[in-house]
Every structure is written in structure tokens, then in C-alpha cells.
Amino acid sequence: MNQDINIKTLQKNCFRQSKVPGVFLLQMRVPGGYVSAEMLEIVKHISETWGDGNFHFGTRQTFDVCGIKYQDVPAVNEYLEKYIKSVEEDVCGVDMDLIAGEKVGWNPKAGYPTIGARNITACIGNYHCVCGNVNTFELARKIEGIIFPSHYHIKINISGCPNDCNKAHLCDFGIIGVAEMEYHPDRCIGCGLCARTCEKGSTRVLTLNEETGKIEKDTCCCVGCGECARVCPASAWTRKEEKYYRVIIGGRTGRQTPRTGKMFLNWASEDVVLSVLKNWQNFSAWVMNYKPEYLHGGHLIDRAGYKKFKEIMLEGVKLNPECLVAEDIYWHETEYRSNFNVKPLSLHHTAGPQDKK
Amino acid sequence: MENIVQPKPYKISEVRHETDLEYTFRFDTDIKVNHGQFLMLSIPKIGEVPISVSDQGDGWLEFTIRKVGKVTNVIFEKVAGDVMFLRGPYGNGWPMDKFQGKHLIVIAGGTGVSPVRSTLNFCARNEGFVKDVSLICGFKGCNCILFKSDLEKWQNNFKHTWLCLDNEDKEGFCRGFVTNYIKELPLNEYEDNYEIIVVGPPVMMKYVGLELIKNGFSEEKIWMSFERKMSCGVGKCGHCRIDEYYVCTDGPVFPYKIAKNLVD
Amino acid sequence: MSYRLTQNEADAVFAELLKKFDIYAPHRHVCAGRYSDDDIVKYDKVESLSDVEYKKKSDYPMKEVISPIQQALFYFTEDEYRESKVSSRPILIFARPCDINAQKIQARIYAGNGGFTDSYYERMKDRVKYILMDCEGGDDNCFCVSMHTNKTDNYSLAVKFHEDGSLFVKVKDQDFDNYFQEIKEIEFEPEFVNKNELKVTVPVIKDHETLNKLKAHPMWNEFNSRCISCGACTIACSTCTCFTTKDIIYGDNPEVGERRRIESSCQVDGYTTVAGGISYRKTAGEKMRFKMLHKFHDYKERFVDSDMCVGCGRCTARCPQFISITTTLDKMSKAIEEIEKGEV
Ligand SMILES: Cc1cc2nc3c(=O)[nH]c(=O)nc-3n(C[C@H](O)[C@H](O)[C@H](O)COP(=O)(O)OP(=O)(O)OC[C@H]3O[C@@H](n4cnc5c(N)ncnc54)[C@H](O)[C@@H]3O)c2cc1C
Ligand code: SF4
Ligand code: SF4
Ligand code: SF4
Ligand code: SF4
Ligand code: SF4
């Protein structure tokens, strides 16, 4: 097989190189990991017509179709129009003509315009799960248009509750649904089940005061999981109707310096989460001197330093009164090679606009 | 309308130490009770506990209380002259009319002696109310013996008395469980004209019941006093209920025919 | 006499009633459910007709108005127990037949059982009049028809909410006639459910021997692993009456405090625990057996007229472990059959 293929262009088009020359894997975005089952017909058609007849669940909750030949890419892209319009435009309200907020114009027959801003993953959240505190895929759908299409990369994982099944701690920008709990002492029968449950499965912040027969809470450390409301026989604990989020940043896997993320915001309202994310493009652009590279968000935070990250990300954001912001962040990385970060100055990365030499 | 759970203040006139863990408190009160009934004793801010009347007389009631927990701990701090709150009496008490003129057999263990003490003292004070009394009374060991002066009086007044210690020796006491001495009760002497009181811990009452039947005593004539968790004493809170019976109002005294079938 | 009130007329009558009565009704609490974004419907004091949730059967029973989850019995200082006071304003409660009938069951315990009448229950009950709500068939947990609690004539007003906002009202208690003077009469009679999807037959336990064999039957073991003894079933129950008394001190002033009555449950650990930690029913199976037998045997054995259940199905609906009271009752019937056939 002798073909001249620009795999960089194909990658931006969401086709990934395979071991076999000229054969590619298509990644179809599924924001929040949740779409109408009808979409499977499209996946099926693509796979059976141009692919190898199978599909794989991408680790970022994409539909991945293997075995697509280079010469079929245009046909696949043309067929994808239906899927992209339905999922991105109709369901998520994405303006496909914008790239990182700038009007570029999208050719609907040409498939995905960018691979940047990787698919937003989510657990099923409160749509189904008894532990979930928020509707995760609806949040994903709201975020989709803010970060996609774009050549800046960010991995966002959304978890419905602090159990964090979807590993918000292992991505650039993890969002966890937290519930602000309200205690109604007039309904409490003093059975202590909430305190036992909190002790066993959460943060041990509740105690039954034997003198008063009521529950006392160490509010400092409640993670907002909502387990107390789940077990209380009398609805003496309830979740506030307003939804809150914890935002974890800078988590990653990888060959060099994997690490779990750290808390950036706690008790942020949805508005705050969305408006913070609206600053993502600016932040990335600033760090990379306005030239997108294939580099994930966590590394950008490292280059800019947390304080700079905080400054740009909170620009123009009106924090809700409950919202707490990390003053500083102290990372715990695994350096696969000791002193991995110690190197000649000339090898250090730069961040922000560079003076023209 | 009368508030059935309203506690009223009464003065403690005397506190006697029976053992380290059991004190007898005498209250000045004209509350009238039947033998075997109980009252609810209250200490504001601490709580309320059901306690049997352990003796009574003109203008006074006695309670013998074992120090076991929250409320009883605080009761133990009270001294003569202090005020406590009472409400009651509650429960049915012993069927004294059935006992009248008969041989009375009393089998009591440990703190179970309290609820029957006023009955025993009544029989001792009113010769002729019952034909005679046979008492089997057991304690765990020497330092658990209650009502030492009463025991002496009972030993003198009653026709048959067995005082036992579970596993210690002491002069005037036999060794072993109360169940061991049931076979010594002179059934023939009672000529079918007797009633039996059994009171003590649940297991003890169970085995005493079985042993009595085994030795030919009639189950119609056995009476047992129950203790269950109580929160109201007046048939409202539900804690003391077993089947369709409320221990606080239908009991604490039950005829054996009912008692033997009560499965918690 | 019956009327059809426009929304405006209904609001006006409601406003008039509020001048005299405290009005309680099922009320929807958005997102206050056990799980996120689920609502809870429970009884609350309401200020307008639009506060009344009439479509969904309340998750928690009407009894909470009359015997609240907790209430102060006495306030005390060192030397006095002072009875707590309540308002003397009359109360109107919007209620379904099951909830109204449940009060007959509760009253046998609160008023009269053991020869005592509870003044806290009486002082509330005496203030109450009912507005019967048409329940239009309830839901798939209801079995009131089997329990003969689907009908009642214990109400002052009967209402049916119409989709268009108008309200059908029957005035049964003439004390309320004057609220409707300007309004034209129509024909309207409240309808009662006469068929539930769910039917049960309460088994007869013919003697003590059968009862004790049933207590020992292996059927209860199932619940040792299924039931978590949380008590949600009895808290949600229209008829359960159990409570515990507790003295509390106010945090800021240890000299004063109050004696409270707090709902309790035979399903929860500690219900039978006495000094020294002895308790009489330890396993979930034993507790379940105690609850089932109270509901469907012991209560009737004592009070004769009815079982201690109105078939509202709230226990089943609130059980986080999906333990259905009707299925459990069927299992009980089967166990009794086995016992009678001598199979166990
Ligand atoms: C009918 C009856 C008669 C009794 N007579 C006597 C008596 O004469 N002398 C005596 O020492 N004890 C008697 N008891 C037992 C006594 O009531 C308990 O020891 C006492 O309630 C323990 O209370 P506490 O707060 O010290 O213990 P804790 O263990 O702190 O108990 C806390 C609460 O549990 C309840 N409770 C605990 N144990 C019992 C129990 N055994 N029975 C009922 N409720 C309980 C009470 O409401 C008490 O306030 C009697 C119990 C009953 C039911
Ligand atoms: S589980 Fe509910 S009723 Fe029990 S102690 Fe906690 S808040 Fe109170
Ligand atoms: S139990 Fe009967 S009365 Fe109650 S809501 Fe259901 S159908 Fe209506
Ligand atoms: S039956 Fe259900 S609601 Fe009732 S105690 Fe058991 S688990 Fe809780
Ligand atoms: S036992 Fe269940 S169905 Fe019966 S009254 Fe109580 S909650 Fe309703
Ligand atoms: S079922 Fe349990 S909680 Fe309900 S009234 Fe009976 S004993 Fe009390």
C-alpha cells in the first residue's frame, strides 16, 4: 500500500491511525456518554458499510469504529453529518461554525472539525443512580458548546456524586455533583442511621448527640454526598434544590507524571462552573502563546502555575456566595523517573506570550 | 382534661443502702397503690424510669432501685430531703383477692424480690390474710443480698423459707438456684388451695415455671411479673407490648397461662 | 349541599376559611426526596389552595398533623414540669379516606387503651375537621378496599379538584354553609374507590399454638438479609403510634429543658433495649415478624374491630429495600397454611 496520508489532519478530523497503513478508527463524540439509542443505527451503518462490523467503547465514552479505510473517509464524513447535527447541534446546541469561539465555518460533509476538547464523559448521574446528586449528561451537554469545537485540548469528566465513579480526579477538569444538605430536627427520630452511614461510607462528620437526641454536623468536612438523605427514614435530611459542584483540576494518567487532581472549587453553582469553563479557551491560548498544541489541560496549568490559572479562569466570574476557591494547590505527582522535573533551563517549558526574538 | 403523664414532686424521706448497687428510697406521698404496681420516677433533664413499689404504708412508698444507667445513676445522688417526680401507680399488681385465705408460695430472684416485697411485708404484718407463706428467695452472691432485715423477719414469720445464693456459701442460706428447691415445696400440705408468685429475670421465670409444672403444681395458680422496656407506662408508646398485651397496663403481672405463651 | 366553584371562588372561600382555621394539606416539597431531584409530598400548614398537592398520595401520612414526629410534652425547670401549650385554633385537614380511617385505629390506642386517654392526642384531635379529598383510585400500592377503609363519612367538606382549576365541594357539616352562600348549588357526591389493583386477604390465626409456630416459621429469616431495620415503613405508616419519651436540655442553658415525645419504630435497634443492653428482638426477621403480627393479628386480637392497617401502601412505597407489605402478608398466609397442614 503506497498512500500519502496526512495523519495530523485526519487526527483533527477524529480519525485515529491504526497499526495497518491506511486503516483508521473513527471516534464519535457522545457528550456525557448518553445519547438516544437510535444513534446506534448510525454507528451500525458506518461500521457495517465502511468499518470492520464492530465497535468499541472508547475510554472517553466515544463510539469507536475500527477498520475504516483511508479512501472511505470522505464517504464516512458525509454520512456523519446526520449524527453530528443531531448530537452536537440539536441535543447540545453547539454552534459548529465556531472554533474556540471564532467564526470559521463548518462544512457539514467534512466530519468533525476538531478533535480538541475531548469527549466529555459522565456517569449516569441522578437520571438513574440512587447516589447521584446532579444530572450529569445535561451538564455535559451545556458544557459541550463551550469547549467544542476547539483545537485546545481539555478532558472533562463529570461524576454525579463524590463517590466519583467517573474519575473526576483523573482528568484536567473534573466536575462532581455535590448536594448541600439541610437538616430538619423536627423530623429527626434520633435513630442515628445517618451518622452510622456517614461514618461507614463517607466522612464521619455526623454524630448523634445523646443529650438532645439530635444530629450534630462538622460542616467543615461534609463532602455533600447526600448519603444521609438516602438512608434517613423520616426525610429529616434533604438536599437543597440548587445544585452545587466540586471542581477538581490537573488530574492525569500518562507516561511521565501521573497524578490525581486537586480541588479547585467547592460548592460552585452551575453558572459558576459554566462561566469558569468559558475562560478555558483564553487560558489555553495565553499559555501556549496563542498557538494550539496537542497538550492537555493539566500540563497547561503546570506551565502557567496555579495562581495564573486561577486568575484567568476566574476572570469575570461572579462566584456564588457558597463557592470556595483553592488558595493554592500542592500537587502529588508520581515522577516515573526521579527528579523528572529537574532539567537544564533551556529545556523548561514556557507559558504565556513570548517576546519576539 | 387530666394529663396522664404529668409527674408531680414528692419528697424523699429516707435512703437506705441495701447493697452498693441497690438503694431503697422512701417517699412522703399519699399515692395509693396495689401490691405489685409500679410508678414512673422522673428527674427533669435526665428521664423517666418505671420502678416497682417495694413497700408501702400510711403516707409513704418505698422503691428499691438498682443503679444501672442514665436515670438510676442520677437517682443515686439523691438524699433524704430531696425532691423527685412521680406519676402512677400503673399496672395491675398482684391479684390479692385471689391470694386471700390461701397458701401463698413466692419464688423470687435478685431484684425480682422488690416487686413482691410489699406483698410479703403485707402478709407478715397482717397475719391471717393468707393461710401461710412459703418463700424461695435467691440472690447471686453475698454482696447481692437485699432486704436483710426483712429476710430475717420473713424467715421467722413464714411457714417455709428457703434463702439461696447461686454459688456462694453463707450461714442461713442454701446453695444453688431457686429452681433446685421447688421440689421441696410440700405440695400435699397446700391441698390445692394455693397461689404462686414468680418474679425474677426472664430466664429464671421460664425455668421456675417449667419446674413447677414438672412438680405437679397447677399452671392456673401461677402468677408472674414481667419487665419490659417502657416509655409511657400508660399503654401508648408501644415499647412494652408483647402480642396483644401491654405489660404496662395489662401486666406487669400475668397469669402463667398467658405468660407462657408470650413470645417477644 | 354541593357546589362547583371557579378557581377564583375557591380561592376566596379558602381565604375565608383561613381566617378561622389552621389548614393542613399534602404539600409537594420539590427535590426533598430520598433521591436527588425526587419530590416529597408531606403534610404542611398551607396558605392557599395551590399549595395543596391533590394528585399524588402523600409520601408521609396525615397522622403527622395530629401526632407529630415530635412534640414537647413538658417544659421543665429544676422544680416543675409545665405542660406544653398548643394553639386552640380549629384545624381543617385535607385528607383521603385511608388517612381519615387511620385515625380511628390510632384513637383506640391514644384514647382509651389500658384505661388511659392521652391528652396530647385529644387536644389535637378535638380541633380537627376533615376535608375529604377524592383520591381517584390512589396508586398501585393502595389496598384500602381489602382493608375496608376506602370509605368514610367522617368529613365536613368533600372536594374534587378539576383540571381547569375549579373545585367541586360537598358541604356536609352545616357549620360551613355560610362560606358558600353566594354560590349556585349543583349535584355532587364524593366518590370512593371501590376497587384497587392490589387485593389482600388477611389470614386468620386460629389459636396461640398456630401463632407461636408462625413466629418460629422460617419465613422470617428472609428479612435478616433483606430488611435493614431502618423504620422507614413505620414512619410512613398511617396507623403506627409508637413513640419514645426523651428529656433534652437546651444547649445554652442547662437549667431548663423539655420532655419530648418522639416517634419511634419497632423496626429500629434499641426499641426493646433495656439497661445492660439486653434486647428482646434482635434480628431484622424478628422485628419484621413483630410489625406484621401487630398490623395483622395482635391489634385486632385486642381491639376486635379492625386490623392495624388501612392499606395506604406507604410502607411499601417508602421501603428502600422494596419489601412489599402485601407480598409479606401473602407469605404469612402461606406459612399459616403450611402450619395448619402440619408441614412445619
Ligand atoms: C414494671 C417494671 C418495674 C421495674 N421495677 C424496678 C425496680 O423495682 N427496681 C429497679 O431497680 N428497676 C426496676 N425496673 C427496671 C428499671 O426500670 C430500669 O433499670 C431503668 O429503667 C433503667 O434506667 P436507666 O436510665 O438507669 O438505664 P439506661 O440503661 O440508661 O436506660 C435508658 C432508658 O431505657 C429504659 N429502660 C432501660 N431499662 C429498662 C427496664 N429494665 N425496664 C424498662 N425500661 C427500661 C428507660 O426508659 C430508661 O430511662 C422495672 C422495670 C419495669 C418495666
Ligand atoms: S437518619 Fe434521619 S431520623 Fe435518623 S438520626 Fe439521622 S436524621 Fe435523624
Ligand atoms: S389507600 Fe385507598 S383511600 Fe387511600 S389513597 Fe389509596 S385508594 Fe385512596
Ligand atoms: S421493611 Fe423496609 S422500610 Fe421497613 S425497616 Fe425494613 S428495610 Fe426499612
Ligand atoms: S401498614 Fe402499610 S399499608 Fe398498612 S396502614 Fe401502615 S403504611 Fe399503610
Ligand atoms: S408496627 Fe411497630 S412501630 Fe408500628 S405501631 Fe406496631 S409496634 Fe409500633
Ligand code: FES
Ligand atoms: S410502656 Fe408505653 S405502652 Fe407500655
